Amino acid sequence: xxxxxxxxxxxxxxxxxDVELRCDPxxxxxxxxxxxQSLGQGLExxxxxxxxxxxxxxxxxxxxxxxxRTGGSVSTLTIQRTQQEDSAVYLCASTPTPAGNSPLHxxxxxxxxxx
Amino acid sequence: DxxxxxxxxxxxxxxxxxxxxxxxxxxxxxxxxxxxxxxHSQGPQYIIHGLKNNETNEMASLIITEDRKSSTLILPHATxxxxxxxxxxxxxxxxxxxxxxxxxxxxxLTVLP
Numbered sequence: 001x002x003x004x005x006x007x008x009x010x011x012x013x014x015x016x017x018d019v020e021l022r023c024d025p026x027x028x029x030x031x032x033x034x035x036x037q038s039l040g041q042g043l044e045x046x047x048x049x050x051x052x053x054x055x056x057x058x059x060x061x062x063x064x065x066x067x068x069r070t071g072g073s074v075s076t077l078t079i080q081r082t083q084q085e086d087s088a089v090y091l092c093a094s095t096p097t098p099a100g101n102s103p104l105h106x107x108x109x110x111x112x113x114x115x
Numbered sequence: 116d117x118x119x120x121x122x123x124x125x126x127x128x129x130x131x132x133x134x135x136x137x138x139x140x141x142x143x144x145x146x147x148x149x150x151x152x153x154x155h156s157q158g159p160q161y162i163i164h165g166l167k168n169n170e171t172n173e174m175a176s177l178i179i180t181e182d183r184k185s186s187t188l189i190l191p192h193a194t195x196x197x198x199x200x201x202x203x204x205x206x207x208x209x210x211x212x213x214x215x216x217x218x219x220x221x222x223x224l225t226v227l228p
Contacts, residue, residue, distance in 0.1 A: 093213070
């Protein structure tokens, strides 16, 4: 079946420009997570959605980062006025419920390069 | 969440079983053991998870010791496509525990032809 889909797979942008990253979770998955992974590093949590609401957005690094989810499905992560330190792979994951025994299924990420 | 310790690298001959160990000596009773793998340029792929009992699915088997302080992921017939970094993590049963998802360094498994 279809997995988590992210687009674009690669994005190169100039410093100061805004970018939008999209995540299509697995159908029926109520919980959706955004992480980022810098080169050779582990996962850094950004935000968690349950349905369309975000009970935990504590991982967003600054007010330049925002995310929304509509229809309990697609989510968009927006980074305004991008900086070079924003360069990373942005990963989206979904799971049927937020409980700890519910495996996260990840997309292949969007590789963001800010020049 | 409890920390895990894994060997940095392992080799395995194609067609043989790959046994990947993980130590999680500080695991608590409400924490699951999860295994993921990551192939270069792809997102982490879920493999298997368990609480106390051994588990098996179409990808692998998970053997958890009786004291739950360590576990072994078994790929019964490794193929070249199984070459990846394998991560063992522990995760609380509570909702929202995915916030603390910590992958660590993992084990680089190389399957040799």
